[in-house]
Amino acid sequence: MSYDLTLRIWRGDANGGDFREYVVQAEEGQVVLDVVHRAQATVANDLAVRWNCKAGKCGSCSAEVNGYPRLMCMTRLSIFQPGETITITPLRTFPVIRDLVTDVSFNYERARQVPAFTPTAEQPRAPFTMFQPDVERSQEFRKCIECWLCQDTCHVIRDHEENKPAFAGPRFFIRYAELDMHPNDSLDRKKFVQDEQGLGYCNITKCCTDVCPEHIKITDNAIIPMKERVVDTKYDPIVRFLGRRKGTKA
């Protein structure tokens, strides 16, 4: 059941690099990460690649497989044609460190800028009373495994280094949406998301939603509602006067 498979892997570092071809043995039921490991163990001992869980749960093994942003551990070989060469390149939106490993510190910088969850005055100390339908919206966004595939694919920063200082990216828009929809959070981050984190740059192309391995509806459930809320607070004095609503209270 094993067969030979040709891999084309980008090898190099910040100073440049090139594709290298490796022929490795593949088995039925395997995923791309398996054959990358096979190459590493047999013909390319120093091939740099990140991975941890091999189960689609940690978001470490992101790369572009035949040009498409994917988790290597969740990409089965059976989706390719028999005999097809599989081309693997590092995430394009982030600077290469070596081979398939990129410098994703941009995302950790952005994470530091998020104003933390802050409970309301009504329920300042856990245990909080919160109901399932009210936590569910935020729970969808907390499924995020921080694979950065959405960040990689978003055209605002893909090939547009100059936009990075102004744009946090879809992963962080769902984080802000999550906090905004948290039934017991008290901060208003809308102006901040719009002015400091670049929500306005997003023109809702939904490319981020397409690549999310957790199937989070980034655009429909987070970005669009956030944009509406931003507009409401900015221009609608009535919404402003009534205050925003954060789920039903007990």
Next chain:
Amino acid sequence: MPAEETFEHHDYDVVVIGAGGAGLRAAVAAHESGARTALICRSLLGKAHTVMAEGGIAAALGNLWPEDNWQVHFRDTMRGGKLLNHWRMAELHAKEAPERVYELEQWGALFDRTPAGKISQRDFGGHRYARLAHVGDRTGLEMIRALQQRAVSSGIDVFMELTVTDLLKDGDRVAGALAYWRESGRFVVFQAPAVVLATGGIGKSWKVTSNSWECTGDGHALALRAGATLLNMEFVQFHPTGMVWPLSVRGLLVTESVRGDGGVLRNSENKRFMFDYIPEFFKAETADNIEEADRWYEDKHNRRPPELLPRDEVARAINAEIKAGRGSPHGGVFLDIASRRTPEFIQRRLPSMYHQFKELADVDITKEPMEIGPTCHYAMGGVEVDPDTQASLVPGLYAAGEVAGGMHGANRLGGNSLSDLIVFGKRAGEYAAAYAKGLGAQRPRVNAADVSRAAEDALAPFGAGTAQENPYALHQELQETMQDLVGIIREEGEMRQALEKIASLQQRARNLSVEGNRSFNPGWHLALDLRNMLLVSQSVATAALERQESRGGHTRNDYPTTDPFWGKQNVVLALTGEAGQGPTTLAVKRQALPEPPPELAALLEDAH
């Protein structure tokens, strides 16, 4: 060469090694106690093995069953551990877990809710009441995010993709650690009077394991080399349900929640075989017929289904069924929830299991049974620590989470791991900070000669001579050895064979050679990890040979029953030699298990 290299230097009060649940919680605690704190992780932040935890956090919140309380949790934990737990750790754990769970909620975690708007709790093996706070089946991710976001927003210094190779000492005391950046291969010296080990597990020494590459037992090995002791390393938990097919994902965990939520085990004859494997010790609390077992999910006045016996019992039963020729096509048994719950229920309660089987095995778990078998999952043994402070025998060295021993005795209950991380992570961080503060001006100093010796050791694989060994090949040999000779069922001859093999691998590991340079070089990283894996494997085999009985996660063919004598003994290991070309030698000691005070001992008597 290290001689010419100027090392990056950092000064802290507390250095925490490992950023899973325990490390993050320890770092937050140390920071909040006013210590200058560094958090070191081998991966990017938020990728640690804790994200793989699925089921939940065991804590007697009493949200669904007001009868639940810390005493019942304490009793369940001790009985699950076959009474070999350190009673004081089990007590602190049961008492403090609820508060630690609420703290996560305070920091933004969003657990699933009860109809009354409280944190919902789910059933798990060995727990008398539905006790596990959870979020679907991705509770570990929720825990790590809540802690990570807390750590980041409090401004703790995080060193990502940095691996610690050695602890540094000044006399008897810890003085710091040497590490290298995975990215550049350059060394970093940490000077710190207190170090918290929170490095997790050891599963990567076995072939079939649920553990990620990070679980190489680094903390266990660092502790031994620094002069600390390891406790009860023979107890290794084989989780009963790992995937068996396709081969590519063999070992990957299938959460116990499948059984907690109604899933049952069947053999090739479609029989619910667990009723044949109810041990005497659990007879009084386990249902012996299908009707009662099935009533239990709704009404806890019935006895528990045998599928929810502690993990060691279930893993052994599965192993026996497979050996008897009643296994599934790919060498496991069947785990069936499809015939017992609606597709909607399964998708809502077990979304990531649904996803995992669909995407990796083409199996729809709402329609067909899963094929599963035991997988190496968790080390009950670990660094010997003080139960209250998590201090090891080496002044300034602390350990929390899986790397620490004692809490879980001979077998850990599901759900008690995540709670262990936050209860003892917090304690370790606080006591480490207090220790550092208490030193005043008497702080230990890192010694330059130790630093360059440790750096030279780490670079050895680049300058290897003629007899070259490939780290990947050596790792594979080790995994096969441990899988075949120190697995679920053990016996003296095989373990002696394993020890010989490990000794020869240790010799060969001195000639490991790697190609390429120091920048993000996985071959080199593995060569360094192997050192630790070999030492930890030797510890497990040595302790397993010593304990001549079967108990929890340690089953001996040649000593098939529990033995009251061994029920009062801990097996303690210390490193006695690892210098130059000589063999690595461990001293083995039997040490009396501390006895619980009468009021706690009384809780253990009552069987129901």
